[in-house]
Amino acid sequence: MNDDVIYVDNNATTCIAPEVLQAMQPFLTRYYGNPSSIYPFSGPAAEAMRQAREALAELIGADGPDELIFTSGGSESNNAAILSALQTQIGRRKILSSVVEHPAVLNLCRSLQKRGYQVDYLSVDSRGRIDLDEAKALISEETAIVSLMAANNEIGNIYPIYELAELAHAKGALFHSDAVQSVGKVPLHLRDSQIDFLSISGHKLHAPKGIGALYRKRFVPFKPLIIGGHQEHGLRAGTENVAAIAGLGEAARMAMSDMAEEAIQLRRLRDRLESGLLSSCPDPKVNGDPSSRLPNTCNISFKYVEGEAILLRLYLAAKVCASSGSACTTGSLEPSHVLRAIGLDYKALHGSIRFSFSRYNTEADVDTILQALPPIIKDLRELSPFGRQ
Amino acid sequence: MWNYTDKVMDHFLKPRNIGVIEDAEAVGEVGNIVCGDAIKLYLKLSEDKKTIVKASFQTFGCASAIASASALTEILQGKTLLEAAALSNQDIADFLGELPEAKMHCSVMGMEAFQAAMQDLQKKFPELELPAAAHETQGEDRVVCHCFNVSEAKIREVIRANNLTSVEQITHYSKAGGGCGECIPEIEKILADALGKKAPATATAAGTKMNNLQKIKLIQELFDSVIRPSLQADGGDIELVDIDGDKVLVRLQGRCAACHSAEQTLRLWVEAKLHEKVSASIIVEEVR
Numbered sequence A: 001m002n003d004d005v006i007y008v009d010n011n012a013t014t015c016i017a018p019e020v021l022q023a024m025q026p027f028l029t030r031y032y033g034n035p036s037s038i039y040p041f042s043g044p045a046a047e048a049m050r051q052a053r054e055a056l057a058e059l060i061g062a063d064g065p066d067e068l069i070f071t072s073g074g075s076e077s078n079n080a081a082i083l084s085a086l087q088t089q090i091g092r093r094k095i096l097s098s099v100v101e102h103p104a105v106l107n108l109c110r111s112l113q114k115r116g117y118q119v120d121y122l123s124v125d126s127r128g129r130i131d132l133d134e135a136k137a138l139i140s141e142e143t144a145i146v147s148l149m150a151a152n153n154e155i156g157n158i159y160p161i162y163e164l165a166e167l168a169h170a171k172g173a174l175f176h177s178d179a180v181q182s183v184g185k186v187p188l189h190l191r192d193s194q195i196d197f198l199s200i201s202g203h204k205l206h207a208p209k210g211i212g213a214l215y216r217k218r219f220v221p222f223k224p225l226i227i228g229g230h231q232e233h234g235l236r237a238g239t240e241n242v243a244a245i246a247g248l249g250e251a252a253r254m255a256m257s258d259m260a261e262e263a264i265q266l267r268r269l270r271d272r273l274e275s276g277l278l279s280s281c282p283d284p285k286v287n288g289d290p291s292s293r294l295p296n297t298c299n300i301s302f303k304y305v306e307g308e309a310i311l312l313r314l315y316l317a318a319k320v321c322a323s324s325g326s327a328c329t330t331g332s333l334e335p336s337h338v339l340r341a342i343g344l345d346y347k348a349l350h351g352s353i354r355f356s357f358s359r360y361n362t363e364a365d366v367d368t369i370l371q372a373l374p375p376i377i378k379d380l381r382e383l384s385p386f387g388r389q
Numbered sequence B: 001m002w003n004y005t006d007k008v009m010d011h012f013l014k015p016r017n018i019g020v021i022e023d024a025e026a027v028g029e030v031g032n033i034v035c036g037d038a039i040k041l042y043l044k045l046s047e048d049k050k051t052i053v054k055a056s057f058q059t060f061g062c063a064s065a066i067a068s069a070s071a072l073t074e075i076l077q078g079k080t081l082l083e084a085a086a087l088s089n090q091d092i093a094d095f096l097g098e099l100p101e102a103k104m105h106c107s108v109m110g111m112e113a114f115q116a117a118m119q120d121l122q123k124k125f126p127e128l129e130l131p132a133a134a135h136e137t138q139g140e141d142r143v144v145c146h147c148f149n150v151s152e153a154k155i156r157e158v159i160r161a162n163n164l165t166s167v168e169q170i171t172h173y174s175k176a177g178g179g180c181g182e183c184i185p186e187i188e189k190i191l192a193d194a195l196g197k198k199a200p201a202t203a204t205a206a207g208t209k210m211n212n213l214q215k216i217k218l219i220q221e222l223f224d225s226v227i228r229p230s231l232q233a234d235g236g237d238i239e240l241v242d243i244d245g246d247k248v249l250v251r252l253q254g255r256c257a258a259c260h261s262a263e264q265t266l267r268l269w270v271e272a273k274l275h276e277k278v279s280a281s282i283i284v285e286e287v288r
């Protein structure tokens, strides 16, 4: 936490919770033993990992801790799941994903297309929803794996992963979900699901960056991405990042115990912001599916103004850290692929702002934004050659 | 992270000369809302239409687009049209101290707004003898980059005015190539031509006559730089056994060898690569 800023960009990354830091500390200092070693000095490290695995398994409703493989984060987990499926699903060379995936999956799919695999991408409607009938038509006996995110990082939509997993299994395909935005924010029930793989990232739920996990349903064939030592039962080589794993475990415990109340609080903050902006700014539009969204995410567009200009002003005026889907902020020259996929009107495409809350945000944060933002939008619209009668 | 100079921030937060000049003699508008930035420039001229007495603007865009437009109006005020015609986008960047390279297209857009204003002036006052733009634009006025509607003339102009030497720079200065990327080979050609060099060797099109030695060398290169790395990333490999005229003999290794269904797809894929880069008559055959 940092009181110098109003941090409302928690879908990008989160702060490390003080409890998490505390849980990590012993393994950065005293207990530096390698968890694979046999002497008792390494015992606490191995024990911390065991507990972390258990906490994480409970958080996602897995059948057991043995279904979790610690990795370096979401991107590695996505790569490991999808590339493994292509190896174990012999004879199947097709992948089904969606147009709104995070680049971690999207760019992997594109690179696989260059290597000769066929990838189909589920389309979305103007609210960002996929169509299960379209999915059904696209999954075939040639499909190796279907990969759909559990929730979208930009607009917050929650996707029907359980249903899609069943459609995948009906045709013998494996199913993977990039769930980095969902884990810790909404309950997951993997035990009785058909989900084979699910990616988890630590830094999205107040654990450190550089740690994550891959859920692999028991007995699902798996070929490791990182080959070497026998760590993680030979499924992911490399000496374990014990401190970060202990941190992830603590973050999972905290999320598990507070999720329900936290969701109520997050939704209240988000809705307060949203209704405030809708009534105080000209031509606003909320993006995504209001009926099925993460409780912490608000994606809103302002016509005729540009996102980078809004964000920069907002930061200078009130130290607000948020993000935008405009071309100038995506690091490329094109605006967000998600907002383009939902067919957002080009007048609003460059003026989208995403606010994403965490447990550390307060009503005062929201009120500061509600005070600072409307005059900025008004100012920039005055500057703009568009949007005048 | 934003990397703007104090001067950029100053002009972004307190833009000078905003708004419409109702009786402006010249109005120039460039960019559009689809692309994410646009400038509308208004110029009020002296009685004899030789000097810019007042300039104003409206901008839709990011911080550097706003600052560039603001700087442009400050630079233009008081200048004669002759002086103004000699300006380039670099003058806007210099005025602001510096612009991040990836944002240089904002300064280019500023200069284009001025050029558009000059065209508008000429249209309204055909009898006026306007100073020619300092530099003849060369190259055809055909659109090269469809994503951002960038013409060959504009690409050549940013190369010349800013001494650009790479495609990446051209993208930073003009946006061309920054979308789907399909136009990049074309930009490469224009750049090579502008720099007085031949197009890079990778542009060897299928069908160009090559002697046998060149062909073998090219095939070997392709195997090492493209084909094998792709397969290795998948846990497989391929060995180039022999080249016999148009026949390329290969042996599959690693996982590829064990995977029967992949075999056919793989052969076709390698063949397609070779058709594209070397010659359409190549046949790939597997030896065991």
Ligand code: FES
Pocket (backbone or CB within 6 Å): B144, B145, B146, B147, B148, B176, B177, B178, B179, B180, B181, B182, B183, B184
């Ligand atoms: S045509 Fe130039 S980037 Fe798409």
